[in-house]
Amino acid sequence: MNVYIYDDFLNKSKYNRTINRLEIKLTDLGLNGKIIRLGAIKNIHDAIESEIKNGAKTIVAVGNNETVFKTAAAVIEHQALSFVPQKTLFFIIPIGKNDNSIADALGIKREVEACNTLLARRIKKIDIGVAGHNYFIEKAEMPSENAILEIDGYHLEVKEKGVISIINLAKKSNIIGEKIPKPNDGKLDIHIKTRDKEESFISVKSFKIISKGQALFLDDSVEIKTPIEFGVIPGGLEIVVGKERSFE
Amino acid sequence: MFNKENRTEKFKDAETIIGGSIKVKGNFHGQGNIVIEGCLEGSLKTNANLFIGEKAKIVANIEAQDAIINGEVYGQIKIKKYLSLGASAKIFGDIQYEEISVEKGAIINGQLIVKQENEASKRKEHSKPEEEQEELIEEKE
Structure with a gap:
């Protein structure tokens, strides 16, 4: 049914x-x-x-x-x-x-x-992004200024103003090198674009974002506050897809 | 190979890109190609290729398969195969490599060490004909 x-x-x-x-x-x-x-x-x-x-x-x-x-x-x-x-x-x-x-x-x-x-x-399994107690399918976004990303064994500090996008699924890429995120690779793609058009890209399974007073938007729908831990549920959702999808 | 001619293509192959406005602290270990345009302190290691941009500043020991370095590096560099130092490269530390190219203007303050394994394999290659010769002498006898 x-x-x-x-x-x-x-x-x-x-x-x-x-x-x-x-x-x-x-x-x-x-x-x-x-x-x-x-x-x-x-x-x-x-x-x-x-x-x-x-x-x-x-x-x-x-x-x-x-x-x-x-x-x-x-x-x-x-x-x-x-x-x-x-x-x-x-x-x-x-x-x-x-x-x-x-x-x-x-x-x-x-x-x-x-x-x-x-x-x-046409059925495909896609990964689900996890941000704290929330789930997202497409992306999470937040301002980049003074954000710290703690990843396995190292951390990234972003000083400049710009946007941090945590992407699971996207139709086309705005990312440098036209990388299209794969929603079935068990990873989230972190894309940082600062005001002076500097771009960074990294693909990880889990990480934590710390940022004073900055809010984060999940799938353009819900606002949550940092610090927050991110992860992935690999193949977390079985979904009916079209021929012209962005991934294999 | 990650050569100079395909520099513009480097972003397409890179698994990780650290832009100029990013500062990385800690042990940054990757599997794929890495591009660093910003600052890094700690250690930097990849099984694949590494590109360090002109404005990058690295205070770390580096390990990679092939590398193109155009920025500042303070630390030991171990490259398994090919290392290219651009005109703006400034290296303060020892460099180990199999093949190297250095552009005019690059500054190196450290030892240049050709990879030992390579020398060992060369020695083996040289010794082969002697063994073969011995075998031939034995056969004649």
Whole structure:
């Protein structure tokens, strides 16, 4: 059974037509399932946990990056913390032109076109980034000034103003040498770009960031404070992907 | 080999790039190619190639397969194969290598040591014909 998690913003009337077309397409393809609207539930983790226990095979986030951030965490936690975890697939139906970089990197096309990708069921395991008690799929970002990164046996000090990005998944690279991060290599890519266009790049399994008073954003959705420890859950999420994804 | 001609390509192959605004302290050990443009204190080791930029300052013992050094290094340098010192390189420490090229303007304040293993293997190569000759003499007898 598929369970579709609709984000709050889809309640707006401007999305009615898109949602109607989407539901018709899903029914035509025989992919229809239960719909849960985020606005109507208080605890998304409990709701998803309960659906998985009741036999949900695929959890589908319908919305944008923020919807993915909220729903994927519940699926990951179920896989990571359950005594006998049930195999649950994850999928994204991206709605709207913006804020869908996670779906883009996974090769999933927008709205109705995503239904064909779900039908094709091309499944890949991707790593999940861990920041303290939070999970992220795409990236974490923070200002670089006065940040210290403690890595195995050494530490990096960044004095200049700029941005530190901790990347797990990306559609294309802004990184020097056009390196495209691999979300299935068991590592996180740290990219530091300072104001004077100096770039640094390092790939690691775990590290700690210390920075006075600087906040860190996970998947452009949640703000957390440093110091914080980062790690990876290798192959932490089984996800249905499109042909035009950014990785093998 | 990590040669001078493909300097512009170095970033594509590099597993780690330390930019000019970064200071590294500690034992920095990697498996892939490393590019250092900033400062490093401690030790620097890789099984692959190393590129040290013009503005880089390294206070560390260095070990690598091949290396191109254009910056300042205070410490012992052990390169398994090929070392290239650019015109802006300043080395304060002993250097061990198999092959070396030094551009005009580079400063070296230390000993240059050709790798011992290489000499040993050369000796073996030289000794081979003598053994063969002995065998031939024995056969004649």
